[in-house]
Amino acid sequence: MAETTEAPGLTVQSGFLSELFDRFRRSAEFVVIPLLALIVSGVLFSIFLLLVGKSPADFFALVWRGGFGTSFSWQNTLVRSAPLIFTALCVAIPARLGLVIIGGEGALVLGGFAAATIAIPMIDWAPAYLLLGVMAIAAMMAGGIWIGIVGALRHYRGVNETIASLLMFYIAVSILNFFVEGALRDPSDPNKPSTKPLGADNMIGVIPGTDVHWGLLIGILLCCALYLLMNRTTFGFAAQIAGGNLRAAQAQGLPVGKLMVISCAIAGACAGLAGFFEVAAIHGKANASLIAGYGFTGILVSFLARHNPLVIVPVAIFLGGIAASGGLVQRRMDLPDATVLVLQGLLFLVILVSETFYGRLSFFRSKGAA
């Protein structure tokens, strides 16, 4: 309260500096709290490891080595983070509106399926760039429509989006299996039901000098673009308002339904793109291997990034690294594969709980706001 009594004109210079400092302190909160949360989860997980008789030091050394310690490990990590970036966006964008979408995996599956399906009649004649372009559009549309439906159901019917999106995931899987094992099954491979292969010439290559396909770069660019959309445009601003208070937004005449459907469609398109890259850069065809859980790990990534598209990139790489090192941990420490799940769950819980500290630690508060 002391500061308000000061005459504003007299302290232009120092006011500017202290405001800068205050801003720095307030934004430091967004760095320090997540870091503390990381440390706390590390400590809790170490205790868990000690309880089951394993060495935390070994564990973290192996995670470092398997995820980031060598150039191979980095490639391994980046390859695994590429799909997570897309599926995390599928959670982050609707989250701005207060929607919790957990069925991004379904959009990924259908996106990959649509891409592979639309390619079938084109493989023999279309040049690679045309084929891949059409596939990418098909994947985005399929994913976008799929999650867009979830948004529409939420707005027009009041169906809870969390559960609806999950149910739609199961339905997406049955659609994929029905066609891949039926009408669209390629006879060349009787033992792994798949659509017709794209052929090596039509596959998306790797970023030169690495093993990592272009999806990673596209994903990073997409994160930047969506950050701008959500933070620098009227659309993003309106979404933010609607997310803060739905009724107020409606009272102000914001087209809440449209915002919801469009946000969900964008989200689904992102997950659909993940499916496209799985088909066009990894498998070369659609089959049950598309159901690999990237959509579910994406939920974790988005929450850890507090739904900020720019933060998604480092978080995806972090979790990609944990996944990449999971195998090494299994092999060297004789720990079950579920160890990574336990670590992820713990991390998730601690990060969510850390939400409670924002704005409550006095150090980060500007004096004026106190």
Place this chain on the structure above:
Amino acid sequence: MGDDPGLMTVLLAMFAGAIRVSTPFLFVSLGEMLTEKSGRINLGLEGTLVFGAMSGYAISYHTGSPWLGVLVAGLCGSLFGALHGYLCKLPKVNDIAIGIAMMLFGTGLAFFFGKPYIQPSAPRLPSISFGTWSDHPAVRQALEINPLFLLGIALAIFLWWALKNTRYGLIIRTTGDSAPAALALGIHVDRVRLLSTMAGGFFAGIGGSFLSLYYPGSWTEGLSSGQGLMAVALVIFARWNPIYCFWAALLFGAAGALGPALQSIGISRGYHFFNAAPYILTLLIMIASTSPRRSLKGAPGELSITK
């Protein structure tokens, strides 16, 4: 109709499936219903269910007593519920997100500690034969009923009565409908929610132990196919009414039996969709039974999922 053996087979299979498969749905949905009645949602019951399945099986294996397994599964479930309930009372912590995290955490722990129990055969829960009057083997089998199923029915009736007619029921309902009103009445809102979530976790753990100790009756990592999450949808469909929860659980069980039953009479084209019947059915029911404007009848006012 009666002389169409195919149709009869399918109907009988769905009836039998309803009884066999519905119990976990019933317990999880009753638990979720209770939690939601107090104004919280716990999406983590899927993780609780899986951990309950693992711990119940492990205890039954070590002690030779499946009923002790059921009890321990419930206790583990209430521990998960306590964690959920405690974390959610912190300001700014989102109960839906915590639920998703608990799902991951519970499943991870269950898989981590469950490895040694995939192989051994643990003693399983007995069943009671209600079908001795029939000489039709399928009918007799359908009426081999597990006591937990009966317990679930009793629990549903009890909860229905207790929520309506007891002081505790009133406290839970008030807490769920309006936290300020509850505070004004001197109710400890957080404590009521914590206890409700613990009780919900207890039921979900028991639901999990049914999976591993009775039907299908073994512990594997693929044991649950989302039953814990579908039960959450089922609660909305059942309008937070315990009796409706029972009918909804039966319906889900029957839908789950549809795919294999149709294949057994030779209808197998599109079996993927028949197998997805419970999910499709849930979605359709949710679409049909919700409304964008008026809030749902029976929905607790404080619930984040319906706001």
Place this chain on the structure above:
Amino acid sequence: MSKFELSRRTLLQSSAAGLALLSSASLSRLAQAGNLTVGIVYVGPRDDFGWNQAHAVAAAALKDVPGVTVVEEENVPETIAAAKSMESMINLDGANLIFATSFGYYKPFVLDLAAKYPDVEFRHAAPLWTEGDPKNAGSYFGYLDQAHYVDAVAAGLSTTSNKLGFVAAKPIGTVLRNINSFLLGARKVNPDATVQVIFTGEWSMPVREAEAANALVDAGCDVLTCHVDGPKVVIETAESRGVKCCGHNASQAPLAPKGFITGAEYKWETIYKMFAADLAEGEPLPNFTGGGFDVDFVRNTPYGAGATEAAIAAADAARADVTAGKPIFVGPINKQDGTPLLAAGASFDNYEPSLDQTDYLIEGVTGSIT
């Protein structure tokens, strides 16, 4: 040199220290030098009572070869994760020999890696390697349909309803071949026998497997068998319904003390022991190893209480016939849609290559693929 790091470390710890002859890339010499690291990748948990466990138990034979280090990783999905796990074993553990035990690992992952790492040997558990594939890759496989055929001979004499039930995961080549052989075995001794199949759609889905088993019993089947990753549930359900059963993948005899007839099991240990012996003696590993009873790659579970004298005698005779090379597929055989597969008098050799590509069920099997 980092490639051999782990091997070198274990070497220094072992009694064979000081023999490091790292210049040689040949597996056998590496093994003799105490420097061979074998990496094994599993698609599911190593103790699943089925496919993965059968491999893991048998592969333990490799651990007894002096100078060989085994590293294992479980629950590796058939995605880029499989490629990266194998690469991680090569780069971080210094693996020189990789066993990829799941079907979908081969194309594209094993093929790509074999080209990328010409000094590393890859062996994959399915009959997929052909002449054109990299020479440092290869296949090993047991033809389990021979054992299912023998099972069915016993089952055909054990049924009174003449209806046998088969719970199958997915309609892929090896599964369909097992179902067809199962019918042929039953028909051999019981011309009225039919096989009813229910597909669950997933390799592991316990509730649905139990439902399928119950549905088959309700439909009048009095002998059940299955082809899913973990047959425990099907066998236990059959036992509790009071019908007989035949096992799959591993011995399920203890699970059905009353109704167990016999079962079809891979005998991977023959293959892994053979590989182990080759490595110990300095022989190169073959590119293609496959067989059935004749080379002891498959076996039947010892008879349980459900097997009658007549069934045992007939099954033993059938096994002797198949071991001697007598064909299983003897015409006339029609496919389900009525098109002829084999004319009267014609037959397939038991290793007929086209049987690897089975994409049909034969007449006498009810239940369709799509």
